[in-house]
Amino acid sequence: MFPKHFRTARAILRPVSEEDALPFFEGHAQDADVTRYLTWRPHSTLQDTRDYVRACVHSQSSCTYAITDPVEGAVMGVFELRNAGATKLEFGYALARPHWGRGIMTDVLTSVADWALSQPSIWRIGAYVDLENTGSIRVMEKAGFESEGVLRRWLIHPNISEHPRDCAVFAKTRQSQNAPADDTGANVYHRRLTIA
Numbered sequence: 001m002f003p004k005h006f007r008t009a010r011a012i013l014r015p016v017s018e019e020d021a022l023p024f025f026e027g028h029a030q031d032a033d034v035t036r037y038l039t040w041r042p043h044s045t046l047q048d049t050r051d052y053v054r055a056c057v058h059s060q061s062s063c064t065y066a067i068t069d070p071v072e073g074a075v076m077g078v079f080e081l082r083n084a085g086a087t088k089l090e091f092g093y094a095l096a097r098p099h100w101g102r103g104i105m106t107d108v109l110t111s112v113a114d115w116a117l118s119q120p121s122i123w124r125i126g127a128y129v130d131l132e133n134t135g136s137i138r139v140m141e142k143a144g145f146e147s148e149g150v151l152r153r154w155l156i157h158p159n160i161s162e163h164p165r166d167c168a169v170f171a172k173t174r175q176s177q178n179a180p181a182d183d184t185g186a187n188v189y190h191r192r193l194t195i196a
């Protein structure tokens, strides 16, 4: 069900292959600044990245893409898109530091979300983000995702703490074609709380 490619002005995403282990390792996977808010520790050997890439290539429930430069084809980062049940997708992403701050991930996430919500079976695409990860929170806001609140003690980010940390949940959803825009369960629930 996952597309073979995403093309944006700033990047091309293609499914990861085992040859991507070296550029992933050198570009982002061994970098403690990149992995600070992720659920895994920086890789200490190329073999760690090879094992990770092999698992991605063989996964049945997700598609992991190499984010590449649209002109030169060089690998800039990674984007993972996961099935989370029949009607929703979740994602994770990371860029090597030299590519930060150029609008790449906003561009990529906007394109992936547009594709996802144009699929008849997909009603929601979302992710969890550490409350201190201001860069990623801004990317999601700029890509049109809404914060749905905070999940307390939700994920362990082992580069910061051994204990689960509070995370924000961000999502973009599709409305029913005939329903008024505010007629979602969440809005009805909030109206009820406000009236009470």
Ligand SMILES: CC(C)(COP(=O)(O)OP(=O)(O)OC[C@H]1O[C@@H](n2cnc3c(N)ncnc32)[C@H](O)[C@@H]1OP(=O)(O)O)[C@@H](O)C(=O)NCCC(=O)NCCS
Pocket (backbone or CB within 6 Å): 033, 034, 035, 037, 038, 092, 093, 094, 095, 096, 099, 100, 101, 102, 103, 104, 105, 106, 107, 127, 128, 129, 130, 133, 134, 135, 136, 138, 139, 142
């Ligand atoms: C988070 C990350 C993907 C951002 O990608 P990016 O391509 O640099 O982001 P963009 O250039 O599209 O920036 C979008 C907005 O976020 C802001 N931003 C990006 N990184 C930021 C940071 N570290 N601190 C504060 N703001 C930041 C940008 O200024 C921009 O906002 P603006 O237009 O209002 O100025 C990148 O920093 C990264 O790979 N981080 C490490 C991995 C990670 O944390 N992944 C997410 C896990 S949930």
